[in-house]
Amino acid sequence: MMIVNILNTGCLVEKNNKFVVESKVPIKYDVLMSNYTYTLTGGPAQYLAEPKTFAEISYLVKRSIEFEIPYLILGNASNVIVSDQGLKGLVIITTHFSEIKNNGLKLIVDAGAKLKDIADKAAEESLTGFEFACGIPGTLGGAIFMNAGAYGGEMTDIVKEITALDAKGNIKQYSHDEFSFSYRHSLAQDQNLVILQAVISLQVGSRQEIITKMKELNDRRAARQPLELPSCGSVFRRPPGHFVGPMIQEAGLQGKQIGGAQVSKKHAGFIVNIDHATATDYINLIHLIQETVFQKFGIHLKPEVRFLGFDEQS
The missing domain is CATH 3.30.43.10 (Uridine Diphospho-n-acetylenolpyruvylglucosamine Reductase, domain 2)
Structure with missing residues (x-):
């Protein structure tokens, strides 16, 4: 942001x-x-x-x-x-700013390109390494901003160069190492950078194997996550040595509802909008989960989602 x-x-x-x-x-x-x-x-x-x-x-x-x-x-x-x-x-x-260009083993991608579209382009070009992101609901800019990841992969694994605007609006180039990637973090968060474009480095693979892998991951995601309902994805970061969903389940909160927001009955790490939920419903439910999990396990769940427009950040 x-x-x-x-x-x-x-x-x-x-x-x-x-x-x-x-x-x-x-x-x-x-x-x-x-x-x-x-x-x-x-x-x-x-x-x-x-x-x-x-x-x-x-x-x-x-x-x-x-x-x-x-x-x-x-x-x-x-x-x-x-x-x-x-x-x-x-x-x-930025969703209209979404060109994806092939350059050998690299893809040059605008920040507004959807991760699904990038994965499809990589498969089309028989390039492997981006499959992990095929089902993440977001754009490249946001994914790099938070070093998004799934199924053992993260943006840091494949992003080699980044073009961004600094806080004064000047265009600058950054190498992978300069971007200070860590778990759900990048330099963009520290310096308020606007990501414009990135170079993604991949490897030659079998197109059919890539497509098969993407289907397997998407099927796993659909079976385990409430994709059929509006949500903000995984709400909390994973604490070291723990899994968020089971902790929320053990705290007795799966299915808990405040207003129109509900802890998903399919995956307790998600909060879904089942009945015209408001942002306030989401915030109140997030706070309840944090308080209850802390009381039971002594662990503070840190949100993975970003809160925008609130006087106080959760």
Whole structure:
């Protein structure tokens, strides 16, 4: 997430109108984030734009800095919970910025490309190494931001170079080692970087074996996870030596419901939206899980999801 502090000036309204009206990239007002988030929750974004190129993203970021408008970059919004009160400033959605190019054993991928589409492209080119991410519901930018992983693989294993905007809106290149990957962490979180593109390094493989592996992983995911319902994916990070789902089960919370949010009956590590849940329902249920698990096991579950627009982060 990238936030730039906003100044409380008397000319704020006038500046904001100019910010939108004179923008070279279309900016919309008061757009419900529930139309974009995987949980189907979240209030209105003050402003929202959907750029399609490097230049448009860079322009929006620099314009936000110039006008002292907070800005936030989102891809698929699959691992976020947005406040019911919405988000101040400009939300930049990257899903239309999604080109995938082949370059030998490498794929050059825009940040807004969906992981599923990247996996399909890799399979098409008989390149192996990306199968682990084929079912992760997100875009490359978000996956790199949090070093997403599944089934024994992580973004750090395959990402070799990253192009990103720094906090001043300047385009910079980073090597894998410079990006400080660790469990669900990257340099982007520390320095508020906007990931634009990455080079993914893969290996030659059998197309049929790659496709078969992807099907196996997707079948496993469908059998174990509540993909049929809106959710924000895995809610908590895995504590060393423990599995989150069984801990929540043993704490007696599987199926627990607050408002329209429910601890999934299929996998207790997920919270699903079963009846017009609000972000507040999600937050309250997350807090209940944390408190109950801590009381029973003495372990604090740290959220894997990102909380946006809340005064206090969970």
